Amino acid sequence: MKDLAYAEATIAAIATPVGPGAIGVIKVSGNLCEKIFHRLFKPRKKIKEIQSHRLYYGYIVDPETGATIDEVLITLMRKPHTYTREDVLEIYGHSGYLVLSKILELVLREGARLAEPGEFTRRAFLNGRIDLSQAEALLDLIEARSEKSLKLALNQLKGALSEKLKPVRDALLSALAVVEVAVDFPEEDVELLAHYELAANLENQVISRIQELLKNYHQGRLYREGIAVVIAGRPNVGKSSLLNALLAEERAIVTPVPGTTRDIIEEFINLKGLPIRLIDTAGLRQTQDVVEEIGVKRAREKISQADVVILVVDGARLPEEEDLKIYQEIKTSPYIVVVNKIDIAQEETLNEWKKIFPEEKTVFISALTGEGLEALTEKVFEVVTGSTEEIVPSVAPNLRQKMALEAALNALKRAVTNLKQPNVYPELVAVDLREALDHLGEITGETTTEDLLDRIFSNFCIGK
Helix, strand or coil, X not given: CCCHHHHHCCEEEEXXXXXXXXXXXXXXXXXXXXXXXXXXXXXXXXCCCCCCCCEEEEEEECXXXXXXXXXXXXXXXXXXXXXXXXXXXXEEECCCHHHHHHHHHHHHHCCCEECCCCHHHHHHHHCCCCCHXXXXXXXXXXXXXXXXXXXXXXXXXXXXXXXXXXXXXHHHHHHHHHHHHHHHCCCCCCCCCCHHHHHHHHHHHHHHHHHHHHHHHHHHHHHHHCEEEEEEXXXXXXXXXXXXXXXXXXXXXXXXXXXXXXXXXXXXXXXXXXXXXXXXXXXXXXXXXXXXXXXXXXXXXXXXXXXXXXXXXXXCCCCCHHXXXXXXXXXXXXXXXXXXXXXXXXXXXXXXXXXXXXXXXXXXXXXXXXXXXXXXXXXXXXXXXXXXXXXXXXXXXXXXXXXXXXXXXXXXXXXXXXXXXXXXXXXXXXXXXXXXXXXXXXXXXXXXXXXXXXXXXXXXXXXX
């Protein structure tokens, strides 16, 4: 466990990614910010008094040698109106990694230490500027891959989940207060615990609301994390052509030679707001080619991990035994069958394909002309979401929050079961209600552990 001096030290980091760019940013937070400002910054014009949250133009200068390091803009933001609720210093220099590293080195020489991953946001949480669910939303915001996942992250960042949980916690606290009175005054003649009524209140005001949040988890996960869609099938049926058509670019090599694709090709597309990871795989067949055999093995691994499998078959040729074998492999997973090459297929051949696969799972397309692609994207969306409508919840828990909600729900169900018994043991009900409150507190950070915070903030980049 880190000591107090380490935890309260001034921290610093390069806040912009490595690589070419217009500017690079050094971020500093802590009590040494004003001292560092005076020690390292030489203003272009004389400053009578440093104003908070104002940009100043000048140079970063090494105080030991007097050498100018970079031409910068700099701002000192005094607490508590800052991201971390500590004094914050931001230096905007040129984006070269060497010059930013030199500035950071000077900052560290003045007494700051290098920030850990996510430490700026961790301090914002510890200092009460945001709760834990908002801190996690920041990571979702950074990693958002579509407009809808961005909107979901913004709602969480604004405290939407905390707002949903507040009436739940209030109702739970009121119920606990009633139960604890019954625990404290067990020998009173008046019945202090109207247990059937209390059970109904918990079901209507607490349990139902938690269940509603849990229902949103699946939809939220789809938009937050995206899904993996694997394109599978025999060689030369048009898998790579389909990938190129969906991406609207020539990403994969397409030739008439079977077995052209020997490795995995992955690309992201946005489908009705859903981030989709499209995975093109090697054609599935028996082969003596060592390299192709490795590709086939990797293809099967990807198929086993896929959220949805698109089985592509050649609609211009009659079904082959290999097609049916692959179908048997994938049909236990969510799947769609794509009958390709309808632009050159005969009607009687297509009719043979219609006899094999369920109509509701089959889409007829031409990857070459684009016919049927829109129907395919609609079908993918329907298979993934279970709906043809774009239903994005205003707030949805992540996996950690979902697990906390489920634990709270289980404790509440035990409490309600007890309350519905003819002889109620209020002490046991109180234990379950307190446990539920603790689990809800894990979501916002009101009840948490150092290990949990380490696990959450270690996913952040240094400088955030």
